[in-house]
Amino acid sequence: MQRPIRIDGLQYANWSEKIFRQMRKGGVDAVHVTIAYHELFRETVARFEEWNRRFERHADLIMPGYWAEDVREAYRTDRTAIFFGFQNCSPIEDDIGLVEILHRLGARFMQLSYNNQSLLATGCYEAEDPGITRMGREVIREMNRVGLVIDMSHSAERSTLEAIELSERPIAITHANPAFWRPALRNKSDDVLRELGRSGGMLGFSLYPHHLQDGSGCTLQSFCDMAARTADLMGPKHIGIGSDLVQDQPDSVVEWMRSGRWTKGVDYGEGSKANPGFPKQPDWFRDNRDFPTLEKGLRVAGFSAEDVAGVIGGNWLAFFENSFPPVPPLGASR
């Protein structure tokens, strides 16, 4: 029997040949990679440039991902297709025209806000959530048109529900877990998850310890039972993995993620002053090599072989298929 296509809905690592080889070892065919947290446009372009170098240097291990078809090409050629995304709308600055430019460069996911209020929407740590802004409505329409997926992983409840309703194409929460399992501002309410599933959207289950029941001590069984309960809530076609794996990064990176340039102080985000750095991964999900372990755990939790194949990659693949192509007429062979 052929192994299923495996897709990770979000990672952010200090990329290296070592990690690309781990991806191959785990048979991960596609990864949505974060390339911007607070970066403005020109800074984001520099990230694309760095990735172009990696594609040139490691052409035997990785390839750029633009379309669902590239996942199949990666599977066939034993490589990992890299899809790009932003955890904030900073790369478009105040310029709606950059949505299409960045999609053309390869961006496929963009969060409307990251923890804080943005020009478009509210983040999950704000005290008040006034919902999608005027510019937010315009940008949602433009993202729908060009095929840039709306990601509400770090957004607040009302903004998220409004984004689901305003968007004409299904949206994603690429990396979060249900709040019923691990209450946290970053995890999602039943309401959000139900609306997300009903609208054809996708949830990627996070393996970041701050999103897990019992943190780094979370068990594989607890994680997979949570997945089964979420499948009951949303439907088994609307869930996947979005591991939020952060690998080999220095603590300065977690500081950039959380504090950017918006404070002169330190924001601890999901951490705390006593525990400011990256927490330890659970031992059953160290990195990309452990995707097959997840598959076994999901089977034990009662998922059928077909549903496991969906959760581990097939559902994301179907979502990529429908979400990335522009609405015509956007032009020619792209």
Add this chain to the structure above:
Amino acid sequence: MQRPIRIDGLQYANWSEKIFRQMRKGGVDAVHVTIAYHELFRETVARFEEWNRRFERHADLIMPGYWAEDVREAYRTDRTAIFFGFQNCSPIEDDIGLVEILHRLGARFMQLSYNNQSLLATGCYEAEDPGITRMGREVIREMNRVGLVIDMSHSAERSTLEAIELSERPIAITHANPAFWRPALRNKSDDVLRELGRSGGMLGFSLYPHHLQDGSGCTLQSFCDMAARTADLMGPKHIGIGSDLVQDQPDSVVEWMRSGRWTKGVDYGEGSKANPGFPKQPDWFRDNRDFPTLEKGLRVAGFSAEDVAGVIGGNWLAFFENSFPPVPPLGASR
């Protein structure tokens, strides 16, 4: 009999629906459009954004051109495919990584220099031409790799001959004429034209009056006889049209082209203090509508029907076919 595919190797207009309709009237299937003279990267991106708006608004008349195949698609669907280029290397600033970024955004031609010395090569109005620079050699290699065509229209003689030799793919002089017909620093020597043809490169004949014998008073016959003589020198497969048509532009634009930000004074380029603006087009080539007139003139000058089809578009099309695709491995479906 079907009409031939028609391609213009360079235009720079104040774009409007009126001009797009003239393109359709003249049956011009593809145009290489200048979007930067002295613009830096971010300014150039703004030009791509403006074109994206035009593609959205005038999808019945124009479409973005990325590959030779798009010219055939435009022909089939009665539209004009727009290919982008820069008349200077300013869009890449000092960053070789921007070559691939800009190719991805749709750039297909870049001049290594515009009249003056650049970071890469020497322009045709400099007193000294030390040839291709250190960065120039690196950028030529990168342009070859990604499929961005080297254009030496405004470059000096030695730099041009060196670019032809250093480049592993044929280069272009998108808009100029032979100096034997109209001596001018912007027109090209027999040596350059011979090497260009021998290496598989392309010359686009300019219809900008400053490049024409007798300027605005040039006759169609004189122009077509010159084309025939150039075909003898370079071979009939290496010549096309690069009209350098500048339409509906205010004089402030000619000032930007010539003086950019490099002088606080005024540079008159090919004009003069007495004649600083855009000269009048010859009456047999007012604009895109007169492409069929050129075809008739070329026939009268002795070109076979097949060679006319080459000069009016077929030769550029073959050049696009060979020049625009990246050298693998550059990645996936693009």
